[in-house]
Amino acid sequence: MYGEQDTFDDQEGPVEPAVAHGPGAHRRPVRAGRRALLRGSIALGAAAVAGPFLLMASASAYTWTRTLREGMSGPDVKELQIRVAGWAAGSASQTFVTIDGAFGAGTTAAVKRFQAAYSLAADGIAGPATQSKLNALQSADGSTVHFNWSEFTNPPTGDFSGGKVSASTAKEYARRLMYKLEAVRVKLGNVPMTVNSGFRSIAHNRAVGGASDSMHLYGLAADLDVPGVANITVYRRAETSGFSGLETYTAGHQHVDSRAEIGRAWWWQDGTV
Ligand SMILES: [Zn+2]
Numbered sequence: 001m002y003g004e005q006d007t008f009d010d011q012e013g014p015v016e017p018a019v020a021h022g023p024g025a026h027r028r029p030v031r032a033g034r035r036a037l038l039r040g041s042i043a044l045g046a047a048a049v050a051g052p053f054l055l056m057a058s059a060s061a062y063t064w065t066r067t068l069r070e071g072m073s074g075p076d077v078k079e080l081q082i083r084v085a086g087w088a089a090g091s092a093s094q095t096f097v098t099i100d101g102a103f104g105a106g107t108t109a110a111v112k113r114f115q116a117a118y119s120l121a122a123d124g125i126a127g128p129a130t131q132s133k134l135n136a137l138q139s140a141d142g143s144t145v146h147f148n149w150s151e152f153t154n155p156p157t158g159d160f161s162g163g164k165v166s167a168s169t170a171k172e173y174a175r176r177l178m179y180k181l182e183a184v185r186v187k188l189g190n191v192p193m194t195v196n197s198g199f200r201s202i203a204h205n206r207a208v209g210g211a212s213d214s215m216h217l218y219g220l221a222a223d224l225d226v227p228g229v230a231n232i233t234v235y236r237r238a239e240t241s242g243f244s245g246l247e248t249y250t251a252g253h254q255h256v257d258s259r260a261e262i263g264r265a266w267w268w269q270d271g272t273v
Pocket residue numbers: 010197216221222223255256
């Protein structure tokens with residue numbers, strides 16, 4: 001059942017001008033992300049025509065073509081960054097993995113944490129074993145293994161249209177959220193976790209009383225329900241997972257979002273807990 005009632009207290013912080021600050025904060029035009037997405041699609045298409053064997057593989061896996069290490073750049077590095085973004089920090093820290101396709105120190109550190117969590121040699125280099133684990137997190141429809149697109153789509157329409165960014169951008173942001181949430185899930189001990197509210201159209205957000213510039217309008221936010229786990233615990237795990245918007249853990253759900261990744265100020269309503 002969709003938790004509409006939970007959204008009424010979804011304040012999502014003050015409406016502030018888009019000022020980037022804090023470690024790792026930056027501005028990145030949405031258009032750049034869309035271009036990269038297109039590049040990714042073209043790369044997948046090229047793999048698909050290479051033969052039936054690759055076609056089968058590409059239906060449920062990203063086609064990694066090289067071992068990735070610090071200093072490299074490209075769309076495959078960008079995809080790596082998306083998939084390890086939930087491992088942004090070892091302890092509560094206002095930082096995130098910049099999704100820019102440039103393999104720097106922050107990406108290395110995140111890869112190491114991902115590797116350690118999945119019992120791989122934590123060398124910060126994404127070779128075949130690490131890439132295999134990264135692909136194991138992906139579902140055939142492009143979502144992740146523990147989350148479904150239907151948890152993130154706008155309830156009245158079942159899609160990603162009508163928000164403050166294009167449907168394709170909102171969907172891509174939701175996909176990035178899924179990988180961060182996979183990390184939070186591991187940090188909580190692989191417990192079941194559902195998303196009560198993901199993307200909302202402007203009309204639906206208004207109908208449920210959401211904040212006027214809610215991160216849900218961009219596909220950048222998720223309201224989490226983790227049965228049997230206190231929201232404060234979810235909040236704490238989110239503090240190490242690259243989330244730049246965290247609503248108070250006393251709410252009926254735990255709101256998390258990635259606002260700093262579109263240049264907004266960090267907002268951890270209860271600070272570091
Ligand atoms: Zn929310």
